[in-house]
Amino acid sequence: MPLERVAVIGAGAWGTALAQAAAMAGRYVSLVARNEAVIAEINARRTNSAYLGALQLSDRISAAPALAEGTELVILAVPAQASRKALTGLGASALEGLPVVLSAKGLETGTLLRQSEILAQCAPGARAYVLSGPSFAHDVAAGRPTAVTLAGSDREETETIAAALAGPSFRPYAADDLLGVELVGALKNVYALACGAVEGAGLGASARAALIARAYAELGRLVVAAGGSAQTLGGLAGLGDLTLSCTSAQSRNYSQGMALGRDEPLRPGGALAEGVATAPVAQAMARRLGVDAPLVDAVNLLLDRDVSITQILSGLMARPLKRED
Numbered sequence: 001m002p003l004e005r006v007a008v009i010g011a012g013a014w015g016t017a018l019a020q021a022a023a024m025a026g027r028y029v030s031l032v033a034r035n036e037a038v039i040a041e042i043n044a045r046r047t048n049s050a051y052l053g054a055l056q057l058s059d060r061i062s063a064a065p066a067l068a069e070g071t072e073l074v075i076l077a078v079p080a081q082a083s084r085k086a087l088t089g090l091g092a093s094a095l096e097g098l099p100v101v102l103s104a105k106g107l108e109t110g111t112l113l114r115q116s117e118i119l120a121q122c123a124p125g126a127r128a129y130v131l132s133g134p135s136f137a138h139d140v141a142a143g144r145p146t147a148v149t150l151a152g153s154d155r156e157e158t159e160t161i162a163a164a165l166a167g168p169s170f171r172p173y174a175a176d177d178l179l180g181v182e183l184v185g186a187l188k189n190v191y192a193l194a195c196g197a198v199e200g201a202g203l204g205a206s207a208r209a210a211l212i213a214r215a216y217a218e219l220g221r222l223v224v225a226a227g228g229s230a231q232t233l234g235g236l237a238g239l240g241d242l243t244l245s246c247t248s249a250q251s252r253n254y255s256q257g258m259a260l261g262r263d264e265p266l267r268p269g270g271a272l273a274e275g276v277a278t279a280p281v282a283q284a285m286a287r288r289l290g291v292d293a294p295l296v297d298a299v300n301l302l303l304d305r306d307v308s309i310t311q312i313l314s315g316l317m318a319r320p321l322k323r324e325d
């Protein structure tokens with residue numbers, strides 16, 4: 001069977017969970033980690049306790065320090081701001097001719113680039129696919145039911161990869177709007193910060209629901225203006241992930257937003273909240289596209305810490321009235 005040997009780059013929460021999903025789908029997985037102690041723990045005890053506690057990993061997973069010979073499919077699962085460094089470390093020749101599934105949700109600081117654009121620069125001979133959607137690492141690794149979007153421009157290969165990763169509890173839906181899926185995945189983290197802040201500030205469930213609906217509208221304007229498909233919005237990577245990340249304290253972005261709403265400082269080096277780095281990039285992107293994005297602007301104000309959440313919300317409520325249709 002094709003795509004028997006999968007390599008996952010990055011042995012954090014998401015990389016380990018995706019390795020487990022691929023193993024449960026019947027693949028042999030090499031989980032590439034940079035930390036020797038993590039490699040030893042995975043191979044000896046079948047756990048990655050720093051990220052997934054006592055959860056037992058499949059025997060089909062082996063951890064390694066580098067990409068193995070014979071790899072047929074690569075999954076990149078390092079934080080969005082680390083993707084360039086990880087890809088450069090792997091080297092363009094090692095990735096030549098291989099499909100690479102990008103799973104980080106973020107836009108690159110400074111360059112404003114999406115993950116697939118970074119891949120094109122670092123490894124022009126690789127073929128980009130994007131995996132996104134509502135999926136907490138702990139749920140995926142524990143075999144709880146999860147459905148995601150797998151996007152790629154080659155329809156046949158997208159479906160082959162989806163089939164290779166599909167298991168009893170992990171269901172990828174193939175799609176072709178790679179740009180749209182990447183953008184919604186990155187931008188939902190920014191809105192998750194906002195929704196968490198509303199909860200942290202005690203502004204109520206009605207405010208949070210309104211915010212999710214207006215975030216959905218704003219996301220639609222941004223994605224379509226950038227060249228993505230409106231259909232992507234209503235799918236797993238759009239509505240699905242926006243719903244998950246904007247309503248659950250299990251989301252690190254939502255939980256970071258809650259702390260901001262309580263006026264607590266940002267925690268440098270704390271749990272990864274990709275929306276913090278993506279918010280200014282999203283604002284620059286919206287301005288470049290000429291798209292009105294008041295919620296992205298509001299999150300940037302919140303992150304600047306100069307204005308209180310109450311003042312930010314008052315400003316949003318005082319905007320000129322608009323039609324919804």
Ligand SMILES: NC(=O)C1=CN([C@@H]2O[C@H](COP(=O)(O)OP(=O)(O)OC[C@H]3O[C@@H](n4cnc5c(N)ncnc54)[C@H](O)[C@@H]3O)[C@@H](O)[C@H]2O)C=CC1
Pocket residue numbers: 009010011012013014015033034051077078079080082085086089103104105106135136137138272274
């Ligand atoms: N945790 C989750 O539930 C989900 C995470 N994601 C996305 O996956 C990406 C990674 O997130 P997590 O795994 O949760 O983060 P994490 O903080 O749990 O782990 C990140 C891992 O990347 C490794 N790493 C960092 N720089 C590296 C480099 N240059 N080379 C090799 N390894 C490197 C770190 O050592 C660490 O093991 C993020 O973009 C996140 O948005 C997507 C869906 C679900």
Ligand SMILES: O=C(CO)COP(=O)(O)O
Pocket residue numbers: 105133134135136189192241244245250251252253254272273274
């Ligand atoms: O993307 C995720 C779930 O789909 C994980 O969200 P957080 O990065 O906010 O924890």
